Amino acid sequence: MxxxxxxxxxxxxxxxxxxxxxxxxxxxxxxxxxxxxxxxxxxxxxxxxxxxxxxxxxxxxxxxxxxxxxxxxxxxxxxxxxxxxxxxxxxxxxxxxxxxxxxxxxxxxxxxxxxxxxxxxxxxxxxxxxxxxxxxxxxxxxxxxxxxxxxxxxxxxxxxxxxxxxxxxxxxxxxxxxxxxxxxxxxxxxxxxxxxxxxxxxxxxxxxxAISKPPEKIVQRAYILHEPQKLPLVKYLLQTIPHRAAVVFCGRKQDVKQLARELQHAKMKVAEIHSDLEQSQREEVLQGFTSGRIPIIIATDILSRGIDVDTIDLVVNYDVPHDGEDYVHRIGRTARAEADGMAITLVNEKEQTSFAEIEQLLGKPVEKATMPEQFGTTPPYEPRLKRPHGGSGRHNGNNNGKRRNFNQPNAGRRR
Structure with a gap:
């Protein structure tokens, strides 16, 4: 219309x-x-x-x-x-x-x-x-x-x-x-x-x-890993997945600052947004991001509902959001308007149950990506969820606890 x-x-x-x-x-x-x-x-x-x-x-x-x-x-x-x-x-x-x-x-x-x-x-x-x-x-x-x-x-x-x-x-x-x-x-x-x-x-x-559901056109993937593997994997993803604009969300501003420093040391053009910045500083960062001068932003959830940039085609959750609604709003920064986008979540062993609860909200499991060999072995995906009758059970998505392979070159293909 x-x-x-x-x-x-x-x-x-x-x-x-x-x-x-x-x-x-x-x-x-x-x-x-x-x-x-x-x-x-x-x-x-x-x-x-x-x-x-x-x-x-x-x-x-x-x-x-x-x-x-x-x-x-x-x-x-x-x-x-x-x-x-x-x-x-x-x-x-x-x-x-x-x-x-x-x-x-x-x-x-x-x-x-x-x-x-x-x-x-x-x-x-x-x-x-x-x-x-x-x-x-x-x-x-x-x-x-x-x-x-x-x-x-x-x-x-x-x-x-x-x-x-x-x-x-x-x-x-x-x-x-x-x-x-x-x-x-x-x-x-x-x-x-x-x-x-x-x-x-x-x-x-x-x-x-479509209450509480992300757009279907967002390609969602998750890496099940150990906490020390997160930082090197983020570097790898940002360097190997083609993107025009990317946002990496962290739950704590300390993680935002550390990750921004590490990526800057890796010669990547990044900026950070968190509550310690003055409003004028935040606006300057956002202006650089929307203009394309800054292709990557590392941010806390302060940005998850406050930005609408059509060029964002990659969102990385450095940690699992607190709940399903935060997850939806975070990954909703990509695939705006008629565009497509990819959302990747890094899940350590302690975060598995929280991520499984998010999958329940979504109504389907998120595809589990295979960790590149150079990063070492990873833990199995074995979240413990409460059953309706009060017991507990394991939630394994649709892959019986085994992470499925996906074509790594396709993972970064712009859609």
Missing amino acids: QFTAFNFHPTLLEGIEASNYDNATPVQEQVIPIIMAGKDLIASAQTGTGKTAAFLLPMMNHLIGHHHSTKVSGLILVPTRELAIQIGQVIEGLSYFTNISSIAIYGGSDGQNFVAEKKALQTGADIVVCTPGRLLAHLKMGYVDFGSIQFLVLDEADRMLDMGFQDDINTIISHLPKKRQTLLFSATMPEKIRRLARTILHEPAEINI
């Missing part, structure tokens, strides 16, 4: 074309008509499905003819500054030929940014994208007027609640007019999300698209 079928304003269609959007994704086909009809919405969609444009385009189309030059009309709440920046950049691209103004408001920036944010909130920006904590800081100063809000979007609502933003969200919503259109997007739909939806949505439409 082409975007012209939605009857968007001509200036918005110009921005869509300039942003290289071709055909609408399935989530966009379902969500856009609902929002354009003025209905509240609760939507569950996996990462990489195009949900950002799904809520931005109908909102922007409406605001082109109904914007208030001195008021905020659309408010988008997000869990992280990286996601706020990302959505802000998408708005800038799509609104280039329109009269829509916008600003991204997030913590961790300097006093000069706070002054600019204050000015935008006082003089009016059509769309404000923000993290709850930062917006609450402005609200407490008493100069924010949200009386003209027409749209409220909660993006990655499950993540915001997991991060403890429930009270902040409730306080922010108390400053908004009751007559508004509210859109809630979440990767998962636990009871706490449904409770929130019941309190802030009015007779919402509900859309569910």
Whole structure:
């Protein structure tokens, strides 16, 4: 389905074309008509499905003819500054030929940014994208007027609640007019999300698209190994698998720093992102990554939901994520839009049970790759999972505990 079928304003269609959007994704086909009809919405969609444009385009189309030059009309709440920046950049691209103004408001920036944010909130920006904590800081100063809000979007609502933003969200919503259109997007739909939806949505439409499953086009593989084998294997994978852009996720920032140093010593162009960096430093790294100047980023989970770069074709999990949702969001950084991608997870002996639980969430085993001979022997894959009746058993995927061979040259082939 082409975007012209939605009857968007001509200036918005110009921005869509300039942003290289071709055909609408399935989530966009379902969500856009609902929002354009003025209905509240609760939507569950996996990462990489195009949900950002799904809520931005109908909102922007409406605001082109109904914007208030001195008021905020659309408010988008997000869990992280990286996601706020990302959505802000998408708005800038799509609104280039329109009269829509916008600003991204997030913590961790300097006093000069706070002054600019204050000015935008006082003089009016059509769309404000923000993290709850930062917006609450402005609200407490008493100069924010949200009386003209027409749209409220909660993006990655499950993540915001997991991060403890429930009270902040409730306080922010108390400053908004009751007559508004509210859109809630979440990767998962636990009871706490449904409770929130019941309190802030009015007779919402509900859309569910492939909850908690990564796109099928992502090639997933796992190496079962000993912990000391991880670092040399990562070097090998990054040197032998062709890629335009790669992200290596580590659970701890100490591992990020160590791995970045080792890869730099190996003469590889890499940069790191973690909470010890200033916001300006993170933005500089991301700019280098999106431009292609830096082909490899080593990052903590701070980046797992906060980056949308179409050229990422390789994701490596240096360790097993804490749960299935984190796994889905990590590997969802690749195979964006219509592209393909590969996700490789390194699993040591202590992480086997956690990885088997992720396989249960996926509904199928992840292919176990054969370790190249030069790295030595590896442990068998023998995770211990609790059976439904309370006992324990071994989970061996679909290979009876034996790792299957895969064609190493094909492993790195760009699809």
